[in-house]
Amino acid sequence: MIQKSVQKNVVISIRNLNKKFGNHQVLEGFNLDLYEDESLVIMGKSGTGKSVMLKCLIGLERFDQGSISVMGRNMEKLSSEDLSYIRSEVGFLFQGSALYDSMTVRENLEFPLRRHKIKFGHIKNTTPLIQEALESVGLQHTLDLMPDELSGGMKRRVALARTLILRPKIILYDEPTTGLDPITSKEIVFLIKSVQQKFQTSSIIITHDVDSARHLADRMILLINGKNYAEGTFDELDHSDDPRIMAFFKS
Numbered sequence: 001m002i003q004k005s006v007q008k009n010v011v012i013s014i015r016n017l018n019k020k021f022g023n024h025q026v027l028e029g030f031n032l033d034l035y036e037d038e039s040l041v042i043m044g045k046s047g048t049g050k051s052v053m054l055k056c057l058i059g060l061e062r063f064d065q066g067s068i069s070v071m072g073r074n075m076e077k078l079s080s081e082d083l084s085y086i087r088s089e090v091g092f093l094f095q096g097s098a099l100y101d102s103m104t105v106r107e108n109l110e111f112p113l114r115r116h117k118i119k120f121g122h123i124k125n126t127t128p129l130i131q132e133a134l135e136s137v138g139l140q141h142t143l144d145l146m147p148d149e150l151s152g153g154m155k156r157r158v159a160l161a162r163t164l165i166l167r168p169k170i171i172l173y174d175e176p177t178t179g180l181d182p183i184t185s186k187e188i189v190f191l192i193k194s195v196q197q198k199f200q201t202s203s204i205i206i207t208h209d210v211d212s213a214r215h216l217a218d219r220m221i222l223l224i225n226g227k228n229y230a231e232g233t234f235d236e237l238d239h240s241d242d243p244r245i246m247a248f249f250k251s
Helices: 050-057 082-091 105-115 127-136 152-164 182-199 210-216 234-238 242-250
Strands: 010-021 022-036 039-043 066-069 090-095 170-174 202-208 220-223 227-232
Touching: 010 050, 010 082, 010 202, 022 039, 022 202, 022 220, 022 227, 039 050, 039 210, 050 066, 050 170, 050 202, 082 090, 090 152, 105 127, 105 152, 127 152, 152 182, 170 182, 170 210, 170 227, 182 202, 182 210, 202 210, 220 242, 227 242, 234 242
Parallel strands: 039 202, 039 220, 090 170, 170 202
Antiparallel strands: 010 022, 010 066, 220 227
16 A cells, blocks of 8 residues: 655745845845754855844844745734744744843743743743753753853753743754854754654754754755755755755865
8 A cells, every 4th residue: 555645734934035134135035844843954154144034034033025924824914912922832042042141040941931921821830841841951950050150052951941941833943053062062963853852843953064964954955145055855965966065065
């Protein structure tokens, strides 16, 4: 008997996205589909629009032309309340972790719970949710520490726990291993894989790290000059005979 492949739903759709800063065209006709439970890696040189695309995706940056749909909702037509709800369903792991230096780990994780009451309502006791999120990243002992008491890898884990506490359906990772030593980078990569399997999230991962992409990507997009230059699995791109793709993967 021939088994039919299961058609998964598209959770993010980007069409003809254009963004310019002054005379500099950062994104030019960029397109993307992210499917449920998929890990999509986007690679490209610095300044090719990868991080800008993520910011446009969650409304932190306005784009000039095109359309973005998240879970079937047009991001340009959402009320402030609906936008807040969508943001609670889309976690964002920023470059550099972006923890609040004046807050303890507990307070950093409480912050999104207070900000997104529309999703959870008023929670009197946040400790169980905080402990569960920290246990997911192996840092339950850090509850009362300050960010400056954490290593770079620990900060990245706490930032991921802060993202997970809202139980998002989608997680966006912006250079999750940048600035980390090779051993810690590998730990973060395998933590991301573990999180995806446990919480069944759909993920977009921006990275320069070819080795991280090898382990994380179900599918990849190579972004060159703000455009989709190539798309496929890691092995398909890694074995391409296109000089521009080869130069990127073999560098």
